[in-house]
Amino acid sequence: SDNALMEKYFETETLSEDEIRRGLLGATRSEGTKAVPVLTVSATHSIGVLPLLDALVSFVMPPSERRVAVESERGGDVEYLEPPQADGTPAVAYVFHSHTDKYGTLTYLRLFRGSIKGNDTLYNLDMEQEERLGNLMTIRGDAQIPVEALHAGDIGVVAKLRDTRTGHTLASKSFKQFVKRPLFSMPVYAVALHPRTQSDSAKMGEILTGLSNADPTLHWYQDGTLKQTILEGSGGTHIDVAIRRAERMGVGLDTSVPKVPYQETVTRSASAVYRHKKQTGGAGQFGEVHLRVEPLPTPTGEAQDVPTFEFANEVVGGAISQPFVGSTEKGVRQVLDEGVIAGYPVRYVKAIVFDGKMHPVDSKDIAFQIAGRGSFKDAFGQAGPVLLEPIMKVRVTVPEENMGDIMGDMNTRRGRVLGMETEAGRSIVTAEVPLAEIQRYSNDLRSMTAGRGVFTMEFLRYERVPAQIQADIVAKSAKKEEEE
Structure with missing residues (x-):
């Protein structure tokens, strides 16, 4: 960061404490270097606290003199708001944390530019709607301290915002750029969630959504094929903290290892015939389906967008009428999600109905649905099924x-x-x-x-x-x- 200091060090191999401080100051405040001082601190034992505070004053650039990374659209090219970030400029704030408990949600924001006062209205660029701030606060431990205004560099807290979440940009309506978000790692740990009671099940979705809105590295979703609720995060401790937080908010959750989302498919062509015949005292049920299954290409390389299932009709001579071909397809599609060999979804298979029989009186929609299911399962089992x-x-x-x-x-x-x-x-x-x-x-x-x-x-x-x-x-x- 300083050529003169570098030359002196090469010549004498020594630098004074003031020179080291001056060089470190230049390195930490320079936009072209990535020097970050690392200090060891224990707040509970009051070790290293004063050196940390001194370092913040000495090496951290004042907020008014910093540039701010922004983008015209999410994921777009990065631009910079150059200093000074004065009070008279449009207000720009970034929401970096949300804390939700049974009393509501507190939204933590960092004001990068301009100033805001209590009851001001800012525009949420991510949700494209206005938010009225209400009272402004700062947090010190558990204490909420009211403040009249926030200035560039201040961290403030606002309660009960409608649709503002972690990662959103709040700004004056004249400002049209987003504050660049940090890059978060993808989840590497997942659990399946099981609510303990019916009441927990009813409240689970709302609580998990609130936790995920507060923490961008936490994700949850309903897996329809596995019939499980999945919660993903950065590790076991991260997930445990989220589960305990959900319990404090009134939802009891147990966890287990998620099922692996296997898929079923076939490796060769095979045909099968299935006849459904049911005769009772009144009208009966009759349907016979001749069906063939064939493998479809699986995603490889750049060809990821391939069909997972196709159905074709090769019936000639009216052996099965068109409405009953539709019934057969409906029966086949009922098998796709429940699987054939191990209960996992069927993918990359083509089913072709090529012949069959029907009865002028007893053939019905339900009969051909059953025959379609049966013929597909039989043909699938003979077509070299694999997971x-x-x-x-x-x-x-x-x-x-x-x-x-x-x-x-x-x-x-x-x-x-x-x-x-x-x-x-x-x-x-x-x-x-x-x-x-x-x-x-x-x-x-x-x-x-x-x-x-x-x-x-x-x-x-x-x-x-x-x-x-x-x-x-x-x-x-x-x-x-x-x-x-």
């Missing part, structure tokens, strides 16, 4: 001495190592690993590296499950079905 499993791309960063442990562990998880590199004295391993083998990897990585390892994980594609593992999954599914 597909999600493959994740994993990037693990660990100290160099842990590299061997990580490599060996990846092999036990059916992982394929794609590459290894070193960055800033730490080893980085990139690998492809089945999701089934890595659902609790954050706990295992913490044990292997004494908490010094981190990793990221993202979905890559689906691949066929090895035959031995597939047999175990199918057997467990059959046993569970018998028990139920």
Whole structure:
């Protein structure tokens, strides 16, 4: 940050304390360098607090002299609001935290530019609507301290905003740019949620939405295929904190390891005939369907947008009328979500009805739905059915001495190592690993590296499950079905 200081150090190999402070000041306040002072502090034992405060005064640039990163649209090119960030300029604030409890929501914001007063109205650029602020406060411990106004650099708290969430930009209506959000890592840990009571089930969605709005690294969703409520976060501790917070807000939740979202498909063509015949005292039911299944291409490389199911009609001569062909398709589609061999969704299959029989009196819609389901299941079972499993791309960063442990562990998880590199004295391993083998990897990585390892994980594609593992999954599914 200072060429003169650098030359002096090379010549004398010494710098005075004032010179070190001056060089560090230039490095921390420069826009072109990324120097960040690191201080060790214990507030509970009052260790290092005064040096921290001195460092804030000495090395941190005043808010009025900082530039602010903004973008004209989310994900667009980054521009900068150059200093000074004076009171007379349009107000620009970023919501960095929301805290929800049984009394309501407190919204924490950082004012980057301009000034605001209690009961002012700002425009939420993300929601495209105005928000009236009400009373302004600052938080000190548990105490809420009212303030009349906030200025550039101030952190304030507002209660009971309607639609403002963490990550939103609040600004004067004349201001049209978003404050750039920080980049958050993708979730690497997930649990399935089970409400303890019917009352907990009714309130669960609202509470989870509030927690997710307050924490951008927390996500929840209803998985329709697995019939589970999934909560995702950055690790086991992160999830545990969210669960305890939900309990304080009146919702009791138990957790379990989520089911792996396997998929079922076929590897070859096969045909089957199914006849549904039911005769009672009155009108009967009759429908016969001849159906063939064929595999469809699975997503590969850039071709990710491929159909997961197709239905075709090759019936000639009116063996089955068009309405009953539609009934057959309806019956086939009923099987897609419930699966055939292990109860997982059916994907990348084409079903073709090519012949059949009907009765002039007893053939009905329900009869051909049943015949369609039966013929599809029979043909599917003869077409080399396989399970597909999600493959994740994993990037693990660990100290160099842990590299061997990580490599060996990846092999036990059916992982394929794609590459290894070193960055800033730490080893980085990139690998492809089945999701089934890595659902609790954050706990295992913490044990292997004494908490010094981190990793990221993202979905890559689906691949066929090895035959031995597939047999175990199918057997467990059959046993569970018998028990139920």
